[in-house]
């Protein structure tokens with residue numbers, strides 16, 4: 001948590017809306033992930049927050065990366081390339097997985113020179129990869145239950161379990177080696193049984209594939225979904241790790257490498273936004289505040305991520321239930337209708353914590369308002 005005096009100082013120095021990235025917290029989150037899941041190599045899911053400074057800090061702290069578009073791939077590749085040779089590893093699969101099962105032909109054509117590791121979940125994709133990126137390694141994405149996740153992903157991607165081994169066979173027959181399996185249990189998964197079911201399913205498929213002679217499969221990618229501690233009801237990573245570690249040990253031979261694609265868990269708690277009250281009105285008996293950041297900008301997670309970010313004031317005093325709106329002319333630009341805030345004046349600052357994931361990354365320029373300015377603190 002960034003100290004309040006520092007937030008105020010930064011806002012004074014840089015103006016608002018401001019998006020503060022605490023790199024010490026990024027390193028702490030990665031260290032926690034590695035501490036509780038020592039057998040699992042984290043591939044940071046860049047889409048959660050694609051600021052290159054974040055990529056660099058996590059890379060230096062030992063992370064690998066999950067990318068899902070050509071710009072994300074090139075961002076990671078560039079930021080790794082810039083580092084001194086001794087800090088760099090040249091074998092790209094150790095550092096980058098391209099985890100979007102659907103890839104445009106132009107993307108495949110560019111990716112091929114890097115001999116990438118890519119996910120797939122259907123026959124058309126095998127034909128496409130074979131033709132346009134024949135040097136790629138393949139990872140089969142499985143459809144697994146996403147029950148109770150804050151953001152559901154299983155309706156869009158994933159091979160049905162009954163089709164999985166046939167898809168492995170088809171890829172191998174096309175001359176594309178299948179290196180392993182992946183899944184995603186849904187983002188902000190607080191129902192840990194999703195992971196248990198997915199691991200058991202993956203273990204069955206791996207066994208069957210090996211029995212059919214596909215013994216080269218050595219990667220298990222357990223995806224993202226690791227919940228950020230937005231509130232006290234979210235169980236700590238430690239508890240999920242206990243379950244994961246024992247299931248992984250029980251189900252997978254030692255020669256299977258386990259990787260994960262945490263996005264939210266690594267960045268959510270590392271960023272704080274600061275905005276300013278630019279308007280104030282009483283409507284239908286309710287105090288309404290208008291601030292200079294909203295759902296088209298840093299608070300975009302309210303729409304796209306089904307997330308809530310409490311808006312807090314620096315000012316003390318008796319509170320009342322207020323509405324908080326963003327600066328644009330659209331009524332959708334509503335941050336909250338039930339925020340407990342003290343009496344605020346125009347120019348007063350407010351802030352939201354734990355706003356690092358799926359927030360700034362999906363800011364727009366709607367209505368001519370640009371995304372919040374970014375400042376980095378505790379960068380090594």
Ligand SMILES: *Cc1c(COP(=O)(O)O)cnc(C)c1O
Pocket residue numbers: 045047048066099100184186187188223224225226261262263264265
């Ligand atoms: C979005 C995504 C992630 C990151 O998920 P989190 O829930 O933020 O950890 C990881 N892998 C894939 C394939 C994704 O689409």
